Amino acid sequence: MGGFYGVGGKILLRQYRDYQSGFANWQQKQHAKDWLLYPQNLGTHLSLDETSLSQGELYTILTNKAARGGKGSIVAIVAGTKAETVIEILRKLSENQRKKVKEITLDMAGNMALIAKKCFPKAIQVTDRFHVQQLALEAVQTMRVEYRWQALEAENEALEQATFNQIDYQPELLTNGDTVKQLLARSRYVLYKKAPDWTESQRERAALLFERYPELKAAYELSQALSHIFEATTDKLYGLGRLAKWHEKVRQAGFKAFNTVARSIQNHYETILNYFDNRSTNASAESFNAKIKAFRAQFRGVSNVEFFLYRLTQLYA
Template identity: 60%
Template sequence: MAEFYNLNGKKLQRQYRDYLSEFKQWKQKSHAKQYLIYPQNIGKYLSIDETALSKGELYTIITNKKAKGKKGAIVAICAGTKVEPIIEQLLKIPSKTRNKVKEITLDMANSMKTIARVCFPKATQVTDRFHVQKLALEALQDIRIKHRWEAIDQENNSIKLAKEKLHEFSPEIFDNGDTRKQLLARSRYLLYKAPSDWTQSQHLRNKILFQQYPDIKKAFELVQKLRNIFNQAKSIQIAYTKLAQWYYQVENSGFKAFNTIANTITLNYKSILNYFINRSTNASAEAFNAKIKAFRSQFRGVNNLEFFLFRLTTIFA
């Protein structure tokens, strides 16, 4: 706008902030960096998540799902992830209002669970299914990365040996044109996808990968079985049975990382199974985080955190 009207951009921004935007008269300005609360935006279904607003500093954000990331979406923004100060601020909202909340989706962090339990005691806690699946995918990728480092070491040693013998090094090349090192590097994205979403070249790469590394195939099948439980189970009872069967398969797989995931699921199984009541996820919170990042990029970073929060809440609260 400043460029269009041949004005100084920084001066126009300063004028807008100090005189046109009502920022100086903002009622919550004095404590904006610590907390912002909008009790009128509380609904029956909430999400709680954390995001970085400025310089990597984390803020805990509670949003109303019904608002769908628009006006009235923000219920609270609290600095940090420490439980006690967040609870202290949320308890300022009348208990009658907080008790309206029927369901709250969150990740597996104990801090989030404690906040939800204390501040919204009538709400059912639902662990986001995608956080559970993400843990399994990370365990699968760890196995692939381990093999990739081994392939890099093996290739480096072969190159060194070839030089000592004054020979030209020729790496092993598979049917799709990949070397072993390239095969493991290029398989990263296909392992995130379901087989039905693979392209023809990914099918070929996957076939070679699984032939060369049966443990990756076994780990991939465990990930797909976990995904299918969330996609196909129609009730808590069916999901509970299938998760128990999956846990048994993990125990027999010999994968340490998957045993850790299975134990994590066991510790959080109640809130994980609550997903199958309404099939609620934390996708709305993740989408709102993406909006915050886009908003921040429009600002070209955050120089004035209070003003950033003012504009953010003016639009979304």
């Protein structure tokens, strides 16, 4: 656009930023890099999450679910994830306003729970079900990666032995054309998806994978069973019973990665079970994070954090 008028793009952007956009007179400009507050957007149902704006720097973001990711979504943006810092900023909101918050969804991070407890004492905390399910999916991937390293080591040993014996090494080819290490590498997305959503090639790959690694099949079924509990259960008491049965299956399976997942769930039982009251999730916060990433991509990165935040708040605050 700048080239059309014979003006360099950087000059045009600077002119827009400094004179046309309203950025120079932004009331929150002085402290924007550290925190932003929009008390008028505070609602009764909130989401608390973290995201990266630039170069891996994390910001804690509080959003109002009622805005559905549009205008009025942003309640607060605070640099960093340190609980004490975020609490200090959020307490700038009036106590009466904060006490009106009824529910807040968050992940299982201890700092997030502390922020919610100290700033919104009347709000019910709900651990986001998708974070819980993600733990189980990552446990499956941990096992897959371990098997892949074993396959790589076995192939290296076989190749060295073949070289020593001065014979050609030919890796085992499976019926779908994969080698064992390729099977494990290419099964990553298969293990994230539900079986009904597999393509024909993914279904074939899964059958080969589970035939060779039955423990990986058992782990995949455990992760899918956990997802099914959240999807198919509407009663809190029934949800507690089903989670207890799932824990027993994990104990019987004896998978180290899943034992860690089970312990994490046990440590957050109360807030996880609160999901079944209203089936509240942090989906709106994750959607908002996706919008931030898309907005950042349009900027081709963030060179001026304050101006990026200004543009962001013009759209969503």
